[in-house]
Amino acid sequence: MSPVIHIEDLATELRVKPCSVRRTVRRLQEEHGFPHALPGLPARFSRHAVDLWFRANGRPSLAPAAANDEPDAVEEHRAHLERRYGVGR
Numbered sequence: 001m002s003p004v005i006h007i008e009d010l011a012t013e014l015r016v017k018p019c020s021v022r023r024t025v026r027r028l029q030e031e032h033g034f035p036h037a038l039p040g041l042p043a044r045f046s047r048h049a050v051d052l053w054f055r056a057n058g059r060p061s062l063a064p065a066a067a068n069d070e071p072d073a074v075e076e077h078r079a080h081l082e083r084r085y086g087v088g089r
Helices: 007-014 018-032 047-056 071-085
Strands: 004-006 044-046
Touching: 004 007, 004 047, 007 018, 007 044, 007 047, 044 047
Parallel strands: none
Antiparallel strands: 004 044
């Protein structure tokens, strides 16, 4: 899955017409803290930021939570790196 979502794809996720998605996104940014477009990419947004916004606002997320969002997975990865590189706390 791509790490970015194009504004036209947001129309589907936000359940608005493609012709009004930019206006809807601007309103959501001003009133509800919707993520802003990526720097230099005015029609593309961080999929992760948009997904977090959907989760926080009670909307279905775009994708299931990534495995590294769970504390156990992070701890397991840290332990693996410590074993591999011999670094400890």
